[in-house]
Amino acid sequence: MSAAPVYVLGGHQTDFAQRWGSGSDGLFDVLSATVTGAVADADLPIGDIEVAHVGNLAGELFAGQAQLGGLVASIDPALATIPTSRHEAACASGSVAVLSAMADIEAGRYDVALVTGVEVMRTASSRDAAAYLGSAAWVGREATDATWPWPAMFSRIADAYADRYGLDHDHLTRIAEVNLTNAQHNPLAQTRDWTLDPSSFCLDDTLNPVVEGRLRKHDCGRITDGGATVVLASARYAAEHARRHGGNIADLAVIEGWGHRTAPMLLEDKLARSAEAEYVFPHMRLAIEEAYSRAGISGVDDLDAVETHDCFTITEYAALDHLGVTPPGKSGQAVEDGTIDADGRLPVNPSGGLIGLGHPVGATGVRMLHDAARQVTGQAGECQVEGARRVATLNIGGSFTTVVSLVVGRG
Numbered sequence: 001m002s003a004a005p006v007y008v009l010g011g012h013q014t015d016f017a018q019r020w021g022s023g024s025d026g027l028f029d030v031l032s033a034t035v036t037g038a039v040a041d042a043d044l045p046i047g048d049i050e051v052a053h054v055g056n057l058a059g060e061l062f063a064g065q066a067q068l069g070g071l072v073a074s075i076d077p078a079l080a081t082i083p084t085s086r087h088e089a090a091c092a093s094g095s096v097a098v099l100s101a102m103a104d105i106e107a108g109r110y111d112v113a114l115v116t117g118v119e120v121m122r123t124a125s126s127r128d129a130a131a132y133l134g135s136a137a138w139v140g141r142e143a144t145d146a147t148w149p150w151p152a153m154f155s156r157i158a159d160a161y162a163d164r165y166g167l168d169h170d171h172l173t174r175i176a177e178v179n180l181t182n183a184q185h186n187p188l189a190q191t192r193d194w195t196l197d198p199s200s201f202c203l204d205d206t207l208n209p210v211v212e213g214r215l216r217k218h219d220c221g222r223i224t225d226g227g228a229t230v231v232l233a234s235a236r237y238a239a240e241h242a243r244r245h246g247g248n249i250a251d252l253a254v255i256e257g258w259g260h261r262t263a264p265m266l267l268e269d270k271l272a273r274s275a276e277a278e279y280v281f282p283h284m285r286l287a288i289e290e291a292y293s294r295a296g297i298s299g300v301d302d303l304d305a306v307e308t309h310d311c312f313t314i315t316e317y318a319a320l321d322h323l324g325v326t327p328p329g330k331s332g333q334a335v336e337d338g339t340i341d342a343d344g345r346l347p348v349n350p351s352g353g354l355i356g357l358g359h360p361v362g363a364t365g366v367r368m369l370h371d372a373a374r375q376v377t378g379q380a381g382e383c384q385v386e387g388a389r390r391v392a393t394l395n396i397g398g399s400f401t402t403v404v405s406l407v408v409g410r411g
Helices: 023-042 059-063 068-072 093-106 126-136 149-165 169-183 235-244 267-273 282-295 313-323 331-336 361-376
Strands: 006-013 051-055 084-087 112-119 210-212 226-234 253-262 305-308 391-397 402-410
Touching: 006 023, 006 093, 006 235, 006 361, 023 059, 023 068, 023 112, 023 226, 051 068, 051 093, 051 361, 059 112, 059 126, 068 084, 068 112, 084 093, 093 112, 093 226, 093 253, 093 361, 093 391, 093 402, 112 361, 126 149, 149 210, 149 267, 149 313, 169 313, 169 331, 226 235, 226 361, 253 282, 253 361, 282 313, 282 391, 282 402, 305 313, 305 361, 313 331, 313 391, 361 391, 361 402
Parallel strands: 051 084, 051 112, 305 391
Antiparallel strands: 006 226, 006 253, 112 226, 253 402, 391 402
């Protein structure tokens, strides 16, 4: 673990099924709800927050609003003069904001940092939303002929797996089924009230139509509004905070390790660079190994659960072998043998993941950390993995361009 560990004092997630207002007011309302919720959950004076970091992809496009740090400073008079920063790394924006807050604490600049991620996306039409989200690819140079840019890009990743190792689409549909089933137990999940029909996961062009290439309706995540916030603290503040509340720092969640890597923007460049490599995305494997190493663990066998990116089913499929759950190209084994199930050897996305819980882009990395912290402190409710003591997150931006992994344990 780092010589300057970073603790998670509390957090909050909005209801991902909720639609928020359009424009800057909708964005501010989400921010205000999740920030005040996190401060209440952490049970500390809001004036103790010394710095704030915001994760957001497309406030300008979806809501016509930039300068989101100023919105945070507008939530409460106690936040009116704190330093703030906004971070953008496509779907990994929230995790990059977390890393920046961690760096502030590790450097000794501040003892308490607020990290919030937010996105309001459901006010745009499907076509407009697809175009806005497509800005996280290399605009004008890839997915130029696709109706739906990101399904097309991730279908190309499925092609790469199929070409190198073979790919059974039944494994992808099972991933969707597991995550949507898990989401039924999450009171904040966007799909919690859906009626799941096994026929919806078959290769039926009516019940589960093709979206782009290899990917069908239930292989794809949905447009989501929402926010997530965590309060991070230094060991000094966390110990004092625990004592004030009659607890012990050993009962708090702590970020034990992290990894962060960025690859060239174009998907085809990534695939070409890894053509002779063991893994399809070597930089992702490197980020995960760095997180394991910094946490002082040997690998995936030391984990009790994983919260991973599944904007599409192939994203989680790729995550499984890179996390070390299976050898490269053998992710389907972990799907077939039930490893990833809620009661499996290594439950994956007990929250429901992006497909089940929802994916407000800038909030996802923060939400993953919040859920990991809840798991290791036994506060995950119906989503709780029994006996969970260590959980990894894997957050991906773009076509696996930005990759961030965290290992979260109990202090």
